[in-house]
Amino acid sequence: MKVNFYKPKNSILKNYIEGYYFMAGNQDSNPIQYLTFPNNFCILSTTYNSDTILEENRIMVTPSTQNKVWTDLVFRYNYPIEVFCEQPINEITLYFKPLGLNHFVSDLEKIFAQRKNLTSYTPFPDFKDTMKQILTNPNREQQIELLENYWISKFQLKDLSLMEQILSDIEKDMKIEEIAEKYNLSRQYINKLFIKNIGKTSSEYRKIHRFRNTLINRKKSKNLTDLSYGNLFFDQSHFIKDFKELTHIKPSTFFKNVDTSKENIWLFI
Known part of the structure; x- marks a missing residue:
């Protein structure tokens, strides 16, 4: 198709x-x-x-x-x-x-x-x-x-500048505690902002962001170890654990069977 x-x-x-x-x-x-x-x-x-x-x-x-x-x-x-x-x-x-x-x-x-x-x-x-x-x-x-x-x-410009800044911080891998301190907010309130504006928690957003980065950066990495550290995972085991949770497939199998150069990441079964 x-x-x-x-x-x-x-x-x-x-x-x-x-x-x-x-x-x-x-x-x-x-x-x-x-x-x-x-x-x-x-x-x-x-x-x-x-x-x-x-x-x-x-x-x-x-x-x-x-x-x-x-x-x-x-x-x-x-x-x-x-x-x-x-x-x-x-x-x-x-x-x-x-x-x-x-x-x-x-x-x-x-x-x-x-x-x-x-x-x-x-x-x-x-x-x-x-x-x-x-x-x-x-x-x-x-x-x-x-x-x-x-x-x-249908466009209506809204002031979502706080969420935009918090998303940017999450994508730079700042810890929630650091973000909460930066904006003088509680961890609980930050998660409420995520559910309200994005429909998922901050931890879910971070995990998926890391996963998607690995797909973008796959060709630049020599192996899974490089891919792990280059995309803000603690180590390779952390990377494999998160990857399998999100895909139900081992990274090595995933990259053999999925064309990550496509805009839409699909696997035909």
């Missing part, structure tokens, strides 16, 4: 959306089954003419003749999610940066409070009708233009 991952063209959207992809299906295509691995993005997927079943660690998509639009949001997962499509489907999936979606919608705190891995989600009253219009448009350039214009129309 070939999926093109597009970076936003709009200069404002570039700050909040990592990218998006389209999938187009037909009745003659074979089933698709793959694992998708944890990241710190909010992932909003919309499908047309399909039925979707959400489980804790599995998404199953089957064809439908009811012309329905389904949307789901993935924001917190610490292990692989298996995706099974009975046949390729018409789909748009957007990857919002860790705080990105907050600048477009106003109800994320309520959604994040559910503490689920993934949930059905319709962000706006006109969302499904607009997505149907885009998904049924046969011209890719027009799809991109319609999609970006729609999200720009």
Whole structure:
């Protein structure tokens, strides 16, 4: 399956959306089954003419003749999610940066409070009708233009500067105690900020950030030891432990079977 991952063209959207992809299906295509691995993005997927079943660690998509639009949001997962499509489907999936979606919608705190891995989600009253219009448009350039214009129309700049600074500190591997002291906050309050604004705890965010860095830096490292120390793990055993928790696969096996040069880190099974 070939999926093109597009970076936003709009200069404002570039700050909040990592990218998006389209999938187009037909009745003659074979089933698709793959694992998708944890990241710190909010992932909003919309499908047309399909039925979707959400489980804790599995998404199953089957064809439908009811012309329905389904949307789901993935924001917190610490292990692989298996995706099974009975046949390729018409789909748009957007990857919002860790705080990105907050600048477009106003109800994320309520959604994040559910503490689920993934949930059905319709962000706006006109969302499904607009997505149907885009998904049924046969011209890719027009799809991109319609999609970006729609999200720009929903943009609302919010002051999330404190969370942006804390995220930067976490990504530099500052300890929570140091961050709490820096901003005169308690550890408990920092975790409340993470759940409220990102949907996961600070420790979950840090672990996934380290994991994703190892995927980016794999080609620069001579071996797993270099990869461990170069990405802020205590040692190689710490690296392997966290890696297996997030992927359910040993690092050596993972790197043999997954193309980490791709924008979307998938493993077909």
